[in-house]
Amino acid sequence: MSTKGWDNFWKDQRQSFYAVMKMATGYFVTQLEKKYQLQPTDQIFDYGCGPGFVADALAGKHIQITGADINEFFIQQCRSNHPGALFFLITTDVATNKKILEEQLQRRKFDYILVLSIVQYLPHEKDLEEIIRLLSRFLQPQGTMIIADVLDENTSSIKDAFSLFLHCIRKGRIGAFVGFISYLLFSDYRTISKQNKLLHVSEQAIRDMAKRQELSCEKVMGLTLQRSRSNYVLRHSSVKSSV
Numbered sequence: 001m002s003t004k005g006w007d008n009f010w011k012d013q014r015q016s017f018y019a020v021m022k023m024a025t026g027y028f029v030t031q032l033e034k035k036y037q038l039q040p041t042d043q044i045f046d047y048g049c050g051p052g053f054v055a056d057a058l059a060g061k062h063i064q065i066t067g068a069d070i071n072e073f074f075i076q077q078c079r080s081n082h083p084g085a086l087f088f089l090i091t092t093d094v095a096t097n098k099k100i101l102e103e104q105l106q107r108r109k110f111d112y113i114l115v116l117s118i119v120q121y122l123p124h125e126k127d128l129e130e131i132i133r134l135l136s137r138f139l140q141p142q143g144t145m146i147i148a149d150v151l152d153e154n155t156s157s158i159k160d161a162f163s164l165f166l167h168c169i170r171k172g173r174i175g176a177f178v179g180f181i182s183y184l185l186f187s188d189y190r191t192i193s194k195q196n197k198l199l200h201v202s203e204q205a206i207r208d209m210a211k212r213q214e215l216s217c218e219k220v221m222g223l224t225l226q227r228s229r230s231n232y233v234l235r236h237s238s239v240k241s242s243v
């Protein structure tokens, strides 16, 4: 496989660290439901949906989501697990994605747009700003965009590994943790992370991006398992938070 960047890494991914990713995503969905009391009528768009773990977790609550990802294998998996829902392939180029989203989503607007565990794999902050700009066009006037699991200057891999470890113990999934750590240490993930640092974005940078796009920005705690990462809720500026 290519070792050029995170985009190539993710396009080529199959099922390498599914166990831990599924657990972390499941945790996020539980927190999301608690905080926002999602309803089956809610329209949710998962940008960078991966193998569809958010969709899998919400299917039991009869909540169907729409998703997009750069990895064709993941999209095929989402389609086969959720045949009634719309999942489509996007690229790493936001201008191209604008056309794809307009074609696939038409004029749909979503109550929730999720960008979960994606930001660290983007090459530059400006890519995140372009993604936020693009996605805000598909957000309901009262809708909520969640940018979650963002690495910043307070992020510590040791603290993150520890919170993951505790969660795996609680769930009786210590094997998943060991598998994950071995994968990080001995796979192409390690090679790529040496060549491409994961993107860190500060709270101020996200607030500035939101402001430039007339979105409000609220930092929310506890949405993700890795406690030293940050989560943000963006809304159209005219909308007051009710949570």
Ligand SMILES: C[S@@+](CC[C@H](N)C(=O)[O-])C[C@H]1O[C@@H](n2cnc3c(N)ncnc32)[C@H](O)[C@@H]1O
Pocket (backbone or CB within 6 Å): 006, 007, 010, 011, 021, 025, 047, 048, 049, 050, 051, 052, 053, 054, 069, 070, 071, 074, 090, 091, 092, 115, 116, 117, 118, 121, 122
């Ligand atoms: C850690 S996984 C998270 C998947 C899913 N959001 C979840 O939390 O279960 C990262 C995902 O980001 C996707 N991705 C990487 N770079 C991307 C980009 N530039 N635009 C959209 N998705 C991207 C990958 O294909 C992968 O599915």
